[in-house]
Amino acid sequence: MTILTKNERETIALGKKFAKTLKGGEVILLIGGLGEGKTTFVKGVAEGLGIKKNITSPTFVLMRVYLVKKSKKQKNNPSAEFTLSDPAKGGGVEWAQGDKNEEANIKKLVHIDAYRGLNVADLENIGALEYFGRKDTACFVEWGEKLEKLLKKLKLNYYKIEIKHLSKSKRRFIIQNLNY
Ligand SMILES: Nc1ncnc2c1ncn2[C@@H]1O[C@H](COP(=O)(O)OP(=O)(O)O)[C@@H](O)[C@H]1O
Ligand SMILES: [Mg+2]
Numbered sequence: 814m815t816i817l818t819k820n821e822r823e824t825i826a827l828g829k830k831f832a833k834t835l836k837g838g839e840v841i842l843l844i845g846g847l848g849e850g851k852t853t854f855v856k857g858v859a860e861g862l863g864i865k866k867n868i869t870s871p872t873f874v875l876m877r878v879y880l881v882k883k884s885k886k887q888k889n890n891p892s893a894e895f896t897l898s899d900p901a902k903g904g905g906v907e908w909a910q911g912d913k914n915e916e917a918n919i920k921k922l923v924h925i926d927a928y929r930g931l932n933v934a935d936l937e938n939i940g941a942l943e944y945f946g947r948k949d950t951a952c953f954v955e956w957g958e959k960l961e962k963l964l965k966k967l968k969l970n971y972y973k974i975e976i977k978h979l980s981k982s983k984r985r986f987i988i989q990n991l992n993y
Contacts, residue, residue, distance in 0.1 A: 816986045817979070824850045824984060828857020831988070837919045837948045840969055842957025845976030850984050851955045854974070855924055858953065862922055870955065871926045876939050879922040923952040927959040936963075943981075945969055 818824045831854075856868045864879045871877045918955040923944045925931075936942045944950045946969050954960055957973070962970050975987040 814988045816842060816988070818850070818984045818986065820982045821850070821853055822988075824853045825857035825860065827986065828854040828859075829861035830857075832858040832861025832951075835919055835951050837950060838946050838970070840945050840952045840954065840964060840971040842961060842964070842971055842973050843955050843976065844958045844973060846978070849976040849978055851976060854976070854986075855922075855953050855955075858951070859922055862919060862951075863923060868924065871924050872928065875931070875939055876923065876925045878944070879924070880923065881920050918949055919951050920949040921947075921951075923950055925952065925954045927956040930959045933963065981984050 816827060818827055820869075835858075843854060845851055850869065852870045859866070859868045859879060862879075863879050864877055864881060921944070923941065925941055931939075931941070933942070936945075941952070943965075944952050945967070959969075960975070970990070970992045973987075973989045973991055975989075977985045977987075979985055
């Protein structure tokens, strides 16, 4: 499927729409260079799932986990952050809270940055591996091309979303679902 967006707002709307199609258990690889709109798309997804917390690139922390919360009145807390240098942090998880997505069973949104490339050990180290394929979780990976080989090896179903800059504010999204 190919979709064009004319501006940031349309990319957020696209992410929102995509969120509504998620059933849980999906790993979504976002592929595209700096400033193409990977994080913007995830912002839309979070909105679609009812997460109020502002989404920013997990470039330095590598992974953030946002919890889709039941009550609309609950406030958002900081998201859980995991770093490679501090693997012990994975134990003391503090969840970001959002509102419940009534239509799906997704309780967690995982946002990963694979810019530096992550191998199985790294993914295990930051706690990412346990989220892949989990029914209550959707995992979005920026610089996702770096994980594609690995996902194939692990025989995980995944989406590939390739984003290309067409002009200053035009982006082309090619969305593919790949089953192995
Ligand atoms: N159609 C569009 N979709 C998404 N972002 C756009 C679009 N047009 C312009 N932009 C701008 O491009 C930038 C995309 O940034 P970001 O989503 O952080 O990219 P990435 O995560 O791929 O590095 C933002 O500053 C945004 O305002
Ligand atoms: Mg980004």
